[in-house]
Amino acid sequence: MADLFDRFAPLMAQRDALLGDGGINPFQVKMDELLSPTEAMIEGRRTILAGTNNYLGLTFSPEALKAAHDALEACGTGTTGSRVANGTYGSHKDLENALAEFFGKDHAMVFSTGFLANLGILSTLMGPEDYILMDADCHASIYDGVRGSAAQIIRFRHNDAADLEKRLARLEGKPGNKLIVIEGIYSMLGDKAPIAEIVAVKKKFSNVYLLSDEAHSLGVLGRYGRGLPEEAGVEDDVDFIVGTFSKSVGTVGGFCVSNHPQFDVLRLVCRAYVFTASLPPSVVVSATANLKLIKQGGALRARLMRNAEQLHQGLSGLGLKLGSDVSSVIAVVAPDPQTAIAFWRGLIEAGVYVNLALPPATPFGYSLLRASLCAAHTEAQIDQIIDIFADVALRLGMIERPASRRIAAG
């Protein structure tokens, strides 16, 4: 009889062939010591972190550290229970109030991760008569969430409001509500949703709601960091915002905010909320503390964008193919997965960590070296990242020798 794990054999064989027999496994990186939000010791080397989604560099903010230390001493290491049982402390409600106030919405619900927030909300919100229209490039947590929904799931072409309109028009006259699901910033390439166009399409039809996942745009976009809806001036037209604390907020956890008057009923029916342990209080208070810094973080956002411009200009100046415009995520497109892995290893051996992203988890089947920027990166660090990219790309024959640029010693 076949072994339980035999069906994974083709995948393992493919992975082994890709990784070859030498070098660091890109999916098993171990950070032995964190030196700052932008540096760690990896394989005994001081390494610049340029793939952490720590956009504002708040993982060591003194405000969050102090609050977390105090909460650890006062409340212990964990709640050991669900939000609906013994797992709601004062700090959980304080964070929900802070989130509602931050977004200017009536209701906020905190989940234990961003993944669980999408899973819980998307599997619960829509019933059997309803339709979910999702952008094809949505995150795995959205795919898994809608898979658990009783609604009919329809995809529209990535960032294509006209394609969405065509699909909504086909559903006209059918009973049931419709929910459009998008992301503020898409994680792999850092591209933004055309949210104003999507809102305009939404308004042409009745019984249509909009949910935006602001995981990568919270703290990054908008004058006060409320994400793409704030930047685009359409906050009142977004019915549900889902997000995470594990990127700009610098800790872990997820949330959903909304003005819907019956929103709180979700606390009874979202299984991913009811049947999992709540966040430890030290995590909760660090999220609350950093949310305050995000609201006042105009200078951090400006710094992040300057860093993004510097990296984008540097990498495109080298002649590398970029999958991104200037954004908090800048992805270099490698010609194939083997080259991407060799590139990634060249970077890590020279002291730069970025994310390696391979198909099918990537748009267009791209093989990507995905860099994410941090407001705490210095100009010198970005220069060093560019130099090391140049050195590795040159060795791999991906670019010609740049005329003006100093090449880091290989």
Add this chain to the structure above:
Amino acid sequence: MSAPAEIVARLIPILGPFNKTNAPLSAATRFTEDLNFDSLIVMEFVAAVEDAFDISVPLNILPDVATVGELASAIDKILGEGKS
């Protein structure tokens, strides 16, 4: 259930540009095994089918669709629902 021949005949030209393995196309053609479809191609192909037939093909039905014939039957059912 036998696949509606008329719908199969309409599907085959739509499948053409997605047929990277040059497999012979018929009601029996399997999307995964014969055509090597991955999730990206499925997305594009389903969108093309939706546009050609002017219907909504929910993701929910895809796990039960392995062949061109099964897709034709599913489309037949969706077209029937539209009329009711």
